[in-house]
Amino acid sequence: MSDDAPEGLLEAFWAYETALMSDDLETLDALFADRPDTLRGDAAGVLVGHETISRFRGSRGGAPRRTIAEVHVRVVDATHALVVAVTAPERGGRGQQTQLWERTEVGWQVTAAHVAVPAPAVDTRVWRAVGDPLVRPGTGPLSGESVAVKDLFAVAGQPVGAGNPTWAANAPVESSHAWAVQTLLGAGASVRGIARTDEFAYSLAGTNAHFGTPPNAQAPGRISGGSSSGSASAVALGHATIGLGTDTGGSIRVPAAYQGLYGMRPTHGSVPTAGLMPLAPSFDTVGWMTRDAGLLRRVGSVLLPAAAPRPLRDVVVVPELLALASPDVRAAVEGFLGAGPRGGTGWGGDGGTVVEESWDLPETWPEVFRVHQAAQAWQSHGWWLRTRLDSLGADVRSRFEAAAEIDHDTAVQAADDAARARDAVRRLVGDRVVVLPSAPTVAPELGADLGEVRAATLRLTCVAGLGGLPAVSVPLTTSDGLPCGVCLVGPPRRDLDLLDLVTGPLHA
Incomplete structure (x- = not known):
């Protein structure tokens, strides 16, 4: 059921939908209110401001294909109306788009919008392989924790994909776990899955050209940071509690900073790199990320050599x-x-x-x-x-x-x-x-x-x-x-x- 739509509102709505499906950025910009408080939200977070929303649209390469199944209008007052549209994505399922429209001097414009789409079974920007869990653990001090393993570490039964589909297609299936993976499993942490990385870990951005940029849950519309991007995003999103990665030139520290995580790059050579695909062995280190400091320390007690404490003052x-x-x-x-x-x-x-x-x-x-x-x-x-x-x-x-x-x-x-x-x-x-x-x-x-x-x-x-x-x-x-x-x-x-x-x- 819908109220009678105010004059020109549905025409503006369908113009918006047509522009969205054709990736007409100019029209989309014109139909969103050019204000610093204009909002657009989805499962990844809320974007604030017309300029921020416009940049997001320009970087995503178009919206997923869909048709409109239902449109409902609720008039708020003489100059505002709420439009709720039920969408039918081409890939299946049902979605929803809710828009608050305002009648302005240039016509009807969106001042706030929220988009809901069917969640994918696996976010392939974050994961190459995932399970519940992918690898079961032993028991130990990390029991109950889960690990997102950067796609450079050997995981038995899986190839190392290295962020590149051509390499992954020809990579052998690993017969044993990398030292760090095996040690975490032995300490009771399960392997949730194998997380995306920049190609051969040679980047600090996380913007993989083949699989996309893992989402930054703490800063929507911004890059995730690489090359341990998938591991960082998995932890920030709550998909895993430990992100196992590498740090050669900053690939733990940068995504941790960008996504509000704790990140540890250890002394070079202190954590064995057996079973890890190298980039630059003189700099490569095995590192990890967590959402809290206590777990960061607990992982360190498992992976790092024991030593008598000497406080740093x-x-x-x-x-x-x-x-x-x-x-x-x-x-x-x-x-x-x-x-x-x-x-x-x-x-x-x-x-x-x-x-x-x-x-x-x-x-x-x-x-x-x-x-x-x-x-x-x-x-x-x-x-x-x-x-x-x-x-x-x-x-x-x-x-x-x-x-x-x-x-x-x-x-x-x-x-x-x-x-x-x-x-x-x-x-x-x-x-x-x-x-x-x-x-x-x-x-x-x-x-x-x-x-x-x-x-x-x-x-x-x-x-x-x-x-x-x-x-x-x-x-x-x-x-x-x-x-x-x-x-x-x-x-x-x-x-x-x-x-x-x-x-x-x-x-x-």
Whole structure:
């Protein structure tokens, strides 16, 4: 049943529907009120503002095909009406679209809309394979927890897909689990499924050209962060409690920051990489993400070598690193520092200090990291990619093409430079904790140019990467309510002490 529709309303509604099915962005923009408080919501979250909604539409490549099964109108007042449409998606099921229309000086326009569609059995942007569970666990300290395994780790009975369908189609079925997977299973955590990754883990964005961008539950309309993107999204969405991933150049820390998670990158080599597809072995680490600090620490007690606790007391803030962040992220990190433990208890016990220390950071470090990583990436995968570069998405392909051009002498020089940088970073950190932004910005919006963001991100993430140091990303929120992260980089082999700091003084 419907009230009589006001004059022109249904004509505007059908114009909107026609524009939606033809991806007529200009008409869609005109039919949504050009206001900062215009709303569009769906299962992924709410987008606020005409400009934000317009960018979302422009980046998604059109809406799924559907027809309208029913239309109901309820008049609110002389200038407002509610339209509820029942939709029939081509892929089956029933959906619904609810729109609040307002009569404006240019005609009827949508001021708020909510879209509901039938949920897919599996969100293939997040998962390559999923079960309930996919692999059953033993019993132990992680009983009741579930793991989203990045699609680089061997899972018995499954191929390693590496985020690339051509590779996955020819990959052998694994006969045994990777060390990290087997260890988590032995501790009682089940494997919920195998989560998407950027192709060969050679990205920090999460925008897989073949399978799409895993949704960012904490920041709808923005990228998820990569390359452990699927694992991060699975945890943020509540599909799993532990995201098992890797961090070579920031692939735990960045998605954790973008999606409001805790993320752990351990000391290089402290967690065995057996059964893991490499990208750059000099930098590759096995890491994990969780929604709370306590579980992050519990996973660490399972995966990391046992060690006698030695509290980390002294914290250093480097202005040159803090300055690399955007103003909103920098303010969030400064707020974290201002709220941190002070005085007698310090950050890790009696006598702790928080000091500001200027570092003369070499401008060449990000380039040293990039070249050394690239040379190893081509050494790891060039044998297969040499005749298959066209199977890659454009951004990852461009990186591998550049990697293929690195000659032997350049690769050797980069390795030598990286070794010197490693020693320098460890001297600067000493026996302290360095606080810096996990990523320089909040998650960029879908469709944004990510070249500058990637370069800026590597300037921050390469510090722990070159040093081979443990780093924990702690979730923060900007003044606009968007997730970001603060990174705590600690001394080598002090991983558990760093986790104790996060779950102790900082968590109190």
